[in-house]
Amino acid sequence: MRVVVVGGGPAGLAAADAAARAGAEVVLVDSERQLGGQYHRGTAQRADPRVRHLPESTAWAAEGLRLHVRTGPADSPHRTGRVLDADAVVLATGAHDRVVPFPGWDLPGVYTAGAAQALAKGHGVAVGRRVVVSGTGPFLLPVASSLLDVGATVTVLEANGVTGWARHPLAVPQKLPELARYARLLGRVRLRTAVVAAHGDDRVTSVTVARLRPDWTVCDGVRVAVDAVCVGHGFTPRLDLAVGLGCDLVDGFVRVDAVGATSVRGVYAAGEITGIGGADLAAAEGEVAGAAAARAPDPPIAALRAIRRGRRFAAALAAAHPVPTGRHGWLTPDTLLCRCEEVTVGDLHAALDRGAADGRTLKLVSRAGLGPCQGRTCGREVADLAAARLGHPLPDADAFHRRPFATPLRLGELAQHPEEDP
Amino acid sequence: MRYPDVVVVGAGVIGAACAEALSAAGLRVTVLDRGPLGAGTSAAGEGNVLVSDKEPGPELDLALASLGRWPDLLAELGADVEWDPKGGLVVATGDTALTAFAEAQRAAGVDARPITPAEAFDLEPHLTRAVVAAVHYPQDAQLQPVLVTKALLAAVRRRGGTLRPGVRALGVRLANGAVAAVRTDDGDVPCGAVVIACGPWSGEVSTAFGAPITVLPRRGVILVTAPLPPGTVRHKVYDADYVGAVASGDADLQVSTVVESTAGGTVLIGSSRERVGFDASLRVEVPRALARRAVGLFPVLADVQVLRAYGGFRPYAPDHLPVIGPDPRCPGLWHATGHEGAGIGLAAATGRLLAELVTGVEPHVDARPFRVDRPGVCA
Numbered sequence: 139m140r141v142v143v144v145g146g147g148p149a150g151l152a153a154a155d156a157a158a159r160a161g162a163e164v165v166l167v168d169s170e171r172q173l174g175g176q177y178h179r180g181t182a183q184r185a186d187p188r189v190r191h192l193p194e195s196t197a198w199a200a201e202g203l204r205l206h207v208r209t210g211p212a213d214s215p216h217r218t219g220r221v222l223d224a225d226a227v228v229l230a231t232g233a234h235d236r237v238v239p240f241p242g243w244d245l246p247g248v249y250t251a252g253a254a255q256a257l258a259k260g261h262g263v264a265v266g267r268r269v270v271v272s273g274t275g276p277f278l279l280p281v282a283s284s285l286l287d288v289g290a291t292v293t294v295l296e297a298n299g300v301t302g303w304a305r306h307p308l309a310v311p312q313k314l315p316e317l318a319r320y321a322r323l324l325g326r327v328r329l330r331t332a333v334v335a336a337h338g339d340d341r342v343t344s345v346t347v348a349r350l351r352p353d354w355t356v357c358d359g360v361r362v363a364v365d366a367v368c369v370g371h372g373f374t375p376r377l378d379l380a381v382g383l384g385c386d387l388v389d390g391f392v393r394v395d396a397v398g399a400t401s402v403r404g405v406y407a408a409g410e411i412t413g414i415g416g417a418d419l420a421a422a423e424g425e426v427a428g429a430a431a432a433r434a435p436d437p438p439i440a441a442l443r444a445i446r447r448g449r450r451f452a453a454a455l456a457a458a459h460p461v462p463t464g465r466h467g468w469l470t471p472d473t474l475l476c477r478c479e480e481v482t483v484g485d486l487h488a489a490l491d492r493g494a495a496d497g498r499t500l501k502l503v504s505r506a507g508l509g510p511c512q513g514r515t516c517g518r519e520v521a522d523l524a525a526a527r528l529g530h531p532l533p534d535a536d537a538f539h540r541r542p543f544a545t546p547l548r549l550g551e552l553a554q555h556p557e558e559d560p
Numbered sequence: 561m562r563y564p565d566v567v568v569v570g571a572g573v574i575g576a577a578c579a580e581a582l583s584a585a586g587l588r589v590t591v592l593d594r595g596p597l598g599a600g601t602s603a604a605g606e607g608n609v610l611v612s613d614k615e616p617g618p619e620l621d622l623a624l625a626s627l628g629r630w631p632d633l634l635a636e637l638g639a640d641v642e643w644d645p646k647g648g649l650v651v652a653t654g655d656t657a658l659t660a661f662a663e664a665q666r667a668a669g670v671d672a673r674p675i676t677p678a679e680a681f682d683l684e685p686h687l688t689r690a691v692v693a694a695v696h697y698p699q700d701a702q703l704q705p706v707l708v709t710k711a712l713l714a715a716v717r718r719r720g721g722t723l724r725p726g727v728r729a730l731g732v733r734l735a736n737g738a739v740a741a742v743r744t745d746d747g748d749v750p751c752g753a754v755v756i757a758c759g760p761w762s763g764e765v766s767t768a769f770g771a772p773i774t775v776l777p778r779r780g781v782i783l784v785t786a787p788l789p790p791g792t793v794r795h796k797v798y799d800a801d802y803v804g805a806v807a808s809g810d811a812d813l814q815v816s817t818v819v820e821s822t823a824g825g826t827v828l829i830g831s832s833r834e835r836v837g838f839d840a841s842l843r844v845e846v847p848r849a850l851a852r853r854a855v856g857l858f859p860v861l862a863d864v865q866v867l868r869a870y871g872g873f874r875p876y877a878p879d880h881l882p883v884i885g886p887d888p889r890c891p892g893l894w895h896a897t898g899h900e901g902a903g904i905g906l907a908a909a910t911g912r913l914l915a916e917l918v919t920g921v922e923p924h925v926d927a928r929p930f931r932v933d934r935p936g937v938c939a
Contacts, residue, residue, distance in 0.1 A: 199844050206844055215863060382842060479824070493710055495725065496596040498603055502706045505824070510786055512868055533596065542842050542869040549785060549829075550862030552851035 141431045142167065142205055142224040144197045144379060147175020149409025149420035150230030151183055152441075153428030157228070158188040160434035165222060167195045167207055169545070175232060176252060177417040180259040196545040200383050203227055203404050206556065208547060215548070219556030226404045226431035229380050229392070230424055233373035233410035237515050238273070238465055239483075242336030242345075243369065244474045251281040251370030258284035266365025267291060270345060272333035273370035274298045275459040276416075279320045281368055286322065290366075294323060297332040297350055298459055333367055334359060334468040342367055354464030371461050374518055375411040378544035381536055397437065398427025406431045414456065419448030466526055475523070476516040478509020486520060490527050497537025500524055510546070513538040563750040564590035564722065566918065567742045568757055569729040569765060572602040573705055574896050574903050575757035576712035577911030579721065580633075582755075585915045589721040590749060591713065592742070594728040598709030601759040601903065604872020606782060606820070606828050607705045609905035612648040612697035612798070615661070616668035618929035619881055623902065624669055625925045626909035627699055633908050634703075639711035641703045642823055648700030649683055651857070652800035653690040662695040671699050684794055686860045693800075700796050702820070705904045712911075729754075732769045732893065739892025753918060755894040760838075760875040762883075762897035771887045773937050775898050777873035779834040781846050783854070786865040787825030792858075796820040799857060813846065817853035819861075827861065829854040831901065838873060876900040878936035881929055884913055888933045894918065895932050 141157040143150045146168030154166040164186075166173075171193050172182035185191055195209040203224045210217030235250035242248065249257075249265050251273065257263045264285055271282045272295040282292045334356055335346040345367055348359035375391055386393045386401035391413050398406040408427040409420035422444035429438055471484030481504050489504035500506070506520045507513030513520070517538025525531045564587075568579045571593035583589045591597075611627060614620040634643055652658045662672040673696045680694035681687055713723055724746070733741040733748060741750040758765045760777035799817045818830040832846045847869050855862045877883055877898040887893040896914050899906050909925060916923045932938055 199842060201842060201844055384841065493597060493714075496599050499596055499599050499706055502603060502704075503710075508784075508824075508826075508867075510865070510867060542847070543866060546786075546865045546867065548862065549783075549851050549864050549866050550855055552783075552848055552866055553855050553862070555848075 139163065139225050139432060140165065140223070141226050141228060141428065142222050143228040143230060143428065144205070145175065145230035145232055145409070146170060146173040146183075146185075146191070147230060147232050147409060147420065148177055148417040149232070149424035150175070150228070151185055152421040152424030153228040153230055153406075153408055153431070154189045155186040156425045156428030156434070156438065157432035158186040160429055160432035162432035164189045164432075166191045167197050167205070167222070168193060169196045169212075170194070176256065179256055197379060198543050198545045198547050200227070200379050200544070202383070208551060217551060219551060219554055221556050224404075226406060228398070228406045228408060228424070228427050228431050229400075229411060230407070230409045230420075231376040231379060231411055233375045233414060234514065236371045236374045236461075236518060238369070238371045238461060239473055239475055239516070239519055240334055240336070240465075240468045241470050241473045242338070242342065244477055245336050245338050245342045246340065247338065247342035247365065248336050248367045248369065251277055251368045254366075254368040255281045255284050258288045262288055264288040264290040265368065268364050269293075269366045269368060270295060270333055270347070270362070270364050271368045271370070272297070274461060275370060275372045276455065277370050277372070279323060281370060282323050282326070283320055285368070292323070292326055294327040295331040295333060295347065296327060296329050297354060299330055299352065333369065336367055337361070351464065353462045355467050372459065373410060373414050375414070377411060377539045378541045380407060380411060381539045382542060382544060387536065394427075396442070397430035398423060399430060413449065413452060415448050415452030419445065419452060422448060463522075463526055466523060475520055476506040476509065476513075478511050479505040479507075481506040483523070486523060487527060490524060495528060495533075497521065497532045497534045500532070501537065507538055512541050562588065564588045565751065566590075566753045566755060567592060567749050567751045568755045569593075569742065570757035570759065570762075571597040571709070571713060571723065571725065572600050572757065572759050572903070573598065573709045573712070573907045574759065574899060574910055575755070576709045576716070577907035578755050578757055578896050578914045579716045579911075580712040581911035581915035582918060583716045583719040583721050585919050587919070589716055590724060590751070591716060591721065592724050592727045592729050592744060592749075595725065597713055597723060597725050598706050600761075601872045601874060602705045602709050604780070604870055605705055605901065605904055606818070606830055607642075607703045607904050608796070608902065609701040609703060610648065610796070610902065611665070611670045612650055612672070612695070612700050612796075614665075614902075616664050618926065619902070619906075620665070620668055620670070621925050622882065622906055622909050622913075622930075626906050627701070629908040629912060630701070630703070634708075634711075637711045637715055639707065639714070641708040641711055643701065643703045644823070645699070645701040646795050646820070648697040648796040648798065649680060650695045650697065650798045650800055651680060651687065651691045652693045653688065654692070656693050656800050658693050658695055658800045670697070672697055684797060686792055686858050687797070688857055688859055702796065703904065708904070729765065730768060732890070734890070737891065739890065753892045753894060755896055755914065757896040759897055759903070760873040762875060762895065766895065769890070769893060771890045771893055773883060773887075773895060773897075773932060775875045775877055775883065776835070777838055778876050778900065779832070779836050779839070779871055779873055780830065780901060781832045781850065781869055781871040783829040783847055783850050783866055784868050784870070785827040785829070785861065786867055788821065788827055788864060790825065792860065793819055793821040793827055797857060799853060813849075815846070815849040815853060817850070817857055819854050819857055826867070827864070833874075840871065842869070874900045875903075879934070882906060882910065883932055883937055884910055884930040885917055885927055885932050888938070898937075
C-alpha cells in the first residue's frame with residue numbers, strides 16, 4: 139500500500155504522518171527544501187521518520203494514480219525526473235495569495251501579503267520601512283506582525299467593517315495566544331479602509347488610501363507616502379493537479395466527502411484546496427484524509443471533530459471578509475490585469491465587446507492568462523470582471539484552472555524518459 | 561420576424577465560412593451553436609493554412625483554391641486575424657522520399673522548392689545540423705483561428721444574419737420529405753435548408769437529424785513554450801514524417817513534429833494524432849513524444865519552458881477527405897465537415913463551394929470528391 143502525498147504544508151504533513159501510522163508506505167512530495175509550507179516558513183517541520191520525504195520536488199502531471207515528478211532547484215537545468223505509482227494520492231497543494239488588481243498594483247514595492255511574509259519570516263527582510271498592509275481577512279495580522287518583527291513601521295487597512303472572526307465564540311479559546319501576539323497591532327488597524335491606487339515612477343512612493351462603503355465603493359481618499367504596500371485578499375486554491383485528474387469542484391474548491399475522498403477513485407484532498415480555513419483545520423483534514431487513503435481501520439475521531447468545528451469557524455471567517463464588486467470601480471482602463479501578457483482592463487473589455495463570452499475564447503482573444511503564470515495570478519479576477527460585464531458567470535469557469543502541466547518544466551525535461559520509482 | 565433561408569448548425573470556422581459565403585450570396589442565414597461561437601475544434605488548432613502537407617489530389621486542389629481565396633476574403637472582412645504568410649520548411653534527417661513528393665506537388669501547382677541543407681540553415685539558423693534534405697514552401701501561411709471565425713460571423717451579422725450561441729439543434733422537421741425547420745432546445749426555426757457543420761460532432765448531429773454520416777474524432781495536442789527571442793524559429797518547420805501521419809489512419813498514436821513561433825514569440829509544437837474518442841485526459845507520453853521530436857529538430861528548445869498544452873478533436877472521414885455537399889437522403893440538408901487538421905486553411909474554399917452548390921452556381925473546384933454519398937461516409 140503506497141500513499142503519495144503532494145504538498146508539505148500543515149495538511150500534507152498531517153496526511154503523511156497519519157498514513158504512515160496506519161502502516162502505509164508514504165512518499166511526501168514537496169516543492170520546498172524544508173517541510174512546513176507557507177504557514178511554518180522559517181521553522182522547518184519534521185515528518186514521521188517512516189515517511190519518505192522528497193524535497194524540492196514538484197508533481198508536474200498526474201495520470202490517474204501515476205505522478206510525474208521532477209526533483210532539484212526550480213531554476214536548475216539538472217533536475218531529475220521520476221514516476222511515482224500510488225495506490226492512493228492525497229493532494230494538499232494549498233493556496234496562494236488571491237490578487238485583486240488596482241491601479242499601480244504592478245509597481246515594484248507592491249507585494250502580495252504572502253510574499254512579504256515569506257521575505258520577513260524566511261529571510262528576515264522587511265519589504266520597506268513604512269509599510270501599508272491592505273486588504274481583508276485575518277491573514278493581514280500575522281503579515282503585519284512579521285513585518286514589525288523585522289523592524290518596519292506598519293499600518294493595517296482592513297477593507298471590511300468588523301473583524302468578525304475575533305468575536306466568533308470558537309475563535310477566542312483557539313486563537314487566544316495568537317490574539318495576544320497581535321495586541322501590539324491594535325492601534326495600527328483601520329477598518330473600512332483600503333489602498334485603492336499605488337503611485338510612483340519606477341517603484342511605489344505613495345498610495346491613495348480610501349474610506350470604503352460596505353460594497354467597497356470609494357467614499358473619499360488621501361495620498362500617503364510609503365516605501366511598500368502588502369496586499370492580501372485571502373487565498374486562491376492551487377487546483378492544477380486536482381482539475382487535471384478530473385476531480386469535481388464545488389464553489390471553486392475540490393469537492394470532498396467526510397474523509398477527504400474526491401470524486402476520483404483513490405484521490406483524496408485536504409487543506410486549502412478543499413476550502414480556505416487555516417492551518418489547524420488543514421492539519422485535521424490532512425490527518426483524516428491520510429488515514430482514509432491508507433485504509434486505516436479507525437477514523438481519527440478527534441480530527442473529525444476538529445474539522446466540523448474548523449469548518450464552521452471558516453464559514454464565519456469567509457462571511458466576515460467578503461471581497462465585493464465595488465472594487466471594480468477602483469480600476470481604470472489602463473490598469474494592468476495580466477502582468478505576463480500586459481493585458482489591461484480596457485483590453486479585456488474590448489475582447490468581451492468583440493463577442494468573447496467564454497473563458498477559453500476570452501483567453502485567446504485578450505491573451506489574459508496565456509503567459510508564464512498561466513492565469514494563476516490574474517485568472518480569478520479576469521473571470522470576475524468578465525462576469526460583471528457580461529451579467530452572467532463564464533460558462534467554463536475552470537478555463538483558468540485547466541493546466542495540463544501543474545508546474546512549468548523545460549522542453550528537454552519533458553522529452554526525457556524518467557526513472558520509474560520501484 | 562423573417563425566417564432564415566438557411567440555418568447553419570455549428571459556429572466553428574467551417575460553419576462560419578459557409579454562413580459568410582451564403583450571406584454574401586444574398587441568403588438570409590441563422591447560425592446556431594450549442595456552445596459559444598468558435599470555441600470547439602477551431603479554438604484548439606494552430607491556424608494552419610497549408611499546401612506543403614498535401615499530396616496531389618482533391619484536398620490539395622481545395623487547399624490551393626482556399627489559399628488563393630483567403631487574402632481577398634480577409635480584405636473583404638476588413639479584420640486583423642494575424643494573417644502571416646511565413647512559409648513552410650519540411651526537413652528530413654534520414655532516407656527520404658521528400659524530393660519526389662515535392663516534385664509531384666509542383667506538377668499539381670504547389671510552389672515547392674527543394675533546397676540544400678545549407679540553404680535550410682540560412683532560413684532556420686537553429687535547425688539541427690542532422691538535416692540532409694529540405695523543401696521550402698513559400699505559400700504556407702498561418703492565421704489566428706478564433707479571430708477569423710469571429711470576423712466571418714461578424715460579416716454574417718452585418719448582412720442581417722442571426723447568431724444564436726447556446727442553442728442546441730435537436731433535429732429537423734420535414735414537409736413533403738424536405739427540410740422545413742430545424743428543431744432546437746429554444747423552439748423550431750423554419751428554414752429552406754440546413755447545413756450541419758459540427759466538425760467531429762457532425763456524426764452525432766447528423767444522426768439526430770436522421771441522416772447519419774461517418775465522421776470520427778482524432779485528438780491532437782499542441783505544446784506552447786515561453787516566448788523566445790524573435791527569429792529563433794522563423795517558418796513552419798516540419799519533419800518529413802508529418803506527411804505520412806496526416807494521410808494515415810492506422811496507428812492509435814502518431815506524432816510528427818511541427819514547430820513554429822507565434823506573433824507573441826511563443827513556440828507552438830504539434831502535432832499528435834490519437835484515436836481515443838472524445839477522451840480529453842492527458843497521456844504524458846503524447847506531449848513527451850512531441851517534446852522529444854521538437855528538441856531533435858531545434859536543440860536550442862531543450863532549455864525553454866513549456867507553458868501549457870492544449871488539445872482538441874479533429875473531424876475525419878474514413879477516406880480522410882472533407883465532406884461537402886447535399887445529403888442525398890434528405891432534400892434541403894447539407895454537410896460541411898471532415899477537414900481533419902486542415903479546416904482553418906480549407907474553410908475559405910469550403911464556404912464558397914458550399915454556397916455555390918446551394919445556389920446552383922458552377923463550382924470553382926470539383927465538388928465530386930467531397931460528395932456525401934461516397935463509400936464509408938453515408939451509412
